[in-house]
Amino acid sequence: MKHLLLASVSAFALAGAAYGADLPAPEYKAPPPLPAAPSWEGFYLGANLGYSVGREEAHDVFALSGGAGTFSESESFPVGPEGPIGGGQIGYNWQVSPNWVLGLEADLDASGQRDSVCPFACFLTASQKLSWLSTVRGRVGYAQDGWL
Numbered sequence: 064m065k066h067l068l069l070a071s072v073s074a075f076a077l078a079g080a081a082y083g084a085d086l087p088a089p090e091y092k093a094p095p096p097l098p099a100a101p102s103w104e105g106f107y108l109g110a111n112l113g114y115s116v117g118r119e120e121a122h123d124v125f126a127l128s129g130g131a132g133t134f135s136e137s138e139s140f141p142v143g144p145e146g147p148i149g150g151g152q153i154g155y156n157w158q159v160s161p162n163w164v165l166g167l168e169a170d171l172d173a174s175g176q177r178d179s180v181c182p183f184a185c186f187l188t189a190s191q192k193l194s195w196l197s198t199v200r201g202r203v204g205y206a207q208d209g210w211l
Contacts, residue, residue, distance in 0.1 A: 104158040112149040140182045146175035166202035
C-alpha cells in the first residue's frame with residue numbers, strides 16, 4: 064500500500080513537471096520610458112480681447128481776449144476713457160538651463176477706449192481717445208514640474 068501511494072504521488076509530480084515545461088517562458092518587458100521633461104523653449108503666437116478702463120484728473124485753462132481785457136478760468140475735471148481692446152502677441156522663449164527660461168514678447172492692440180467731457184459750463188468739449196497701443200517686454204522665469 065505504501066508503494067502504491069508513493070507511486071501515485073511520484074506520477075502526479077512528474078505529470079505536473081511535464082505540464083509546466085510546455086508553458087511559454089514568461090515575457091519580461093522593459094518599463095515604459097519616462098515622459099520627457101517639459102520645455103518652455105520655442106516660438107508662440109497669441110490673441111487677446113478685453114475691456115480697458117482709464118481714469119485721469121485733467122486740468123485746462125480757458126482764456127478769452129478782447130477789447131475789455133483778458134478773461135481766463137482754469138478748471139479740473141475727470142476724464143475716464145473706456146472701451147474694448149484686442150490684438151495679438153508674438154514671442155520666443157529660450158530655456159537656458161534645466162530650470163531657467165528667458166524670453167522676449169511684443170504685442171499690438173487696437174482700442175476703442177474714449178471719453179468726452181464738457182468743462183467750462185460746456186463752452187468746450189474735452190476728449191480722450193486711445194486708438195492703439197503696443198509693448199515689448201523681456202521675461203525671466205523659473206520652470207519646475209511643468210510650471211513657469
